[in-house]
Amino acid sequence: MSALTGTGTLVRLALRRDRLRLPIWVVVIPGLVTATASAIVELYPTMGERLALGLAIGANPALRALTGPIFDPSSAGGLTAWRVTGVAAVLTSLLSVLFVTRHTRAEEETGRAELIGAGTVGRHALPAAAVLVAGAANLAVALLSALGLATRGLPVSGALAFGLSVAGTGWVFTGVAALTAQLTETARAANAIALAALGLAFLLRAAGDAADGDTLSWLSPLGWAQRVRAFADERWTVFALFAVAAAALSAVAHLLAGRRDVGTGLLSSRRGPATAAPRLSGPTALAWRLHRGVLLGWVIAFTVVGAVFGALALSVGDIVDDNPQLAALMAGFGGAGAVVDAFLATVMSLLGMVAAGYAVQAALRPRAEEVAARAEPVLAAAVSRWRWPAGHLVWALGGATTVLAVAGLAAGLAHGIRVGDPAGQALRITGAALAQAPAVWVMAGVAVLLFGFVPRLTSLAWAVLGAFVLLGQLGRLLGIDERIQDLSPFAHLPRVPGGEATFGPLAWLVVVAAALVLAGLAGFRRRDLTGG
Structure with a gap:
């Protein structure tokens, strides 16, 4: 044969x-x-x-x-x-x-x-x-x-x-x-x-x-x-x-x-110890044990990406300074500084969409545990239907926020070192990165909602994320109605640094994310395991 x-x-x-x-x-x-x-x-x-x-x-x-x-x-x-x-x-x-x-x-x-x-x-x-x-x-x-x-x-x-x-x-x-x-x-x-x-x-x-x-x-x-x-x-x-x-x-x-x-x-895979350490007791600690390797990889990747783009930012302004015609054109928009901020805002927006991928992946980890029949032994112990998935959500939401923060910090330090203001730029650009977090949390909420009500269709969370990314990248070019583009949580984020930061849309995104998460957890509490 x-x-x-x-x-x-x-x-x-x-x-x-x-x-x-x-x-x-x-x-x-x-x-x-x-x-x-x-x-x-x-x-x-x-x-x-x-x-x-x-x-x-x-x-x-x-x-x-x-x-x-x-x-x-x-x-x-x-x-x-x-x-x-x-x-x-x-x-x-x-x-x-x-x-x-x-x-x-x-x-x-x-x-x-x-x-x-x-x-x-x-x-x-x-x-x-x-x-x-x-x-x-x-x-x-x-x-x-x-x-x-x-x-x-x-x-x-x-x-x-x-x-x-x-x-x-x-x-x-x-x-x-x-x-x-x-x-x-x-x-x-x-x-x-x-x-x-x-x-x-x-x-x-x-x-x-x-x-x-x-x-x-x-x-x-x-x-x-x-x-x-x-x-x-x-x-x-x-x-x-x-x-x-x-x-x-x-x-x-x-x-x-x-x-x-x-x-x-x-x-x-490395064999673990015969008994778990006390710090690993509880569903949140177990979730940390399951998420920590992947989260570390994302943190390292976002740190490198942030540092690379932060180091490139000043070169954007240099291009404007070296081109008199372009410098004159940009003078009405704030000069080279505005171009640098626009570049950094674009990078932060892109990193926000990528960080949403981590949030979806981490939020769907309970479904993987359920399919692999590892959820039932945990829930057979003194662990409620709320605590078990909530333990994973801590690292889905917190982990996504962490990778955004380290990317912003790395970009700010790299850019700040080149312009002679590392502390100020680190604070400013880290804030711009964290402004992406509410939209990322909404995507985690979509994943939790699917997990709670239609677990067999949780892969749709990736399709929703892809649709939102495409709306952001090609929506205006394709002439898609603005009301449809506004369905994407990323459409409501401020263009920072450089743009005006409005907190109203961010607050609404947080409310939507919380509603999706609570609804998904309620749905999981009422369904059978491996159901849907």
Whole structure:
């Protein structure tokens, strides 16, 4: 029997299991790309308008950090590639990571992989099937995106280059997920490592583009996608980087899969002591034990990101000072200082959306404990239905606030050291980071509400977060009604530092978050375990 025996059957099984999830990804991403292209064609019909926008983009490091550089502002295709390449590449990477982990490590964690392996199935059939289906889904996204762009009158070669650049990024992170699935014993840890790699790729790309240089950006697959230069004298040779990286990662994953037992990871879990320390008594202490590793990783990541962007902030003002025309233009808006504050406000807003990912992940940890049958023994003791999930919420809400605070502090210190006011800038920018917290708490509340009433649909919390992020990034461009955009809690946050801080909307967000959390806890108290 070959190591790949049964791969075709497992491919069909994966497609059957994800017959609803995969089509949503494959349709939504190209739909978003096509809608963006249509909006740009309508909003900037003349070359003069497009060139003016391109000049503003090129002079704004905050925009370059967020969305990447623009290579051809004279064409609608060039503007489309600038605006949506990064978004589409991140979404296909998420698709790849979540799908591959679900059909590899999660199968081993639940014991289904061992059951499948007892049949006529080769040792590597399960990961091979996951990689094949994820790769095919990425290709479908590429072809549908290219078709949508071509139907909007954009050049076919540019549309094809755009689609393949997005798919190429997805293929790389398919390999990343296949590799992380071999390293850990849980799907949660495998996802965390793979998503950390995606976050690092974004950081490298953003830092490189904000500094108006290519070195760091070339270290990131997200940077490769943009350096394909769709609709701007395409660089087809860049696709060799995607092919080599994806093949190498998949080959290493294949090699490692043959060197471990089913259900284990190469990074084995450390055995704990026979008895717990007194400080671990109680549901909140237990939750801390479960959350502390992940929280530490997020704190380290946010500290690094905050320090990097804080150190870059002064360079934004230097660009204005070195350009007399731009300096004159910005004088009416507060000069270089206003540009620096706008850059920092954009960074804090972005970090707030990312921190919401931690909040959702931590708030859904009780559901993972419930599915793994670890909740029932805890609740069989003298632990109420309120205290157990509330213990996790302490670290979901407090942990998200902590990662925002350390990011703001690191950014403020890095920026303050460069301008000679570390204490003042640290206080100011930490406050700006913490202003994102109420919206992050609302997202945790959404997760708790789903956990309490429809636990089988808790993954919708991620869909809601994704929808809110897309509304914030593309809502105005796509002409979405402001009332719909206002559904996002991030739409009500102040643009600080630099903008006016209004506390009314923040207070309302806190009230909404509290209501969602209390409703979710009440729902959990009234339902059966593993129900929904």
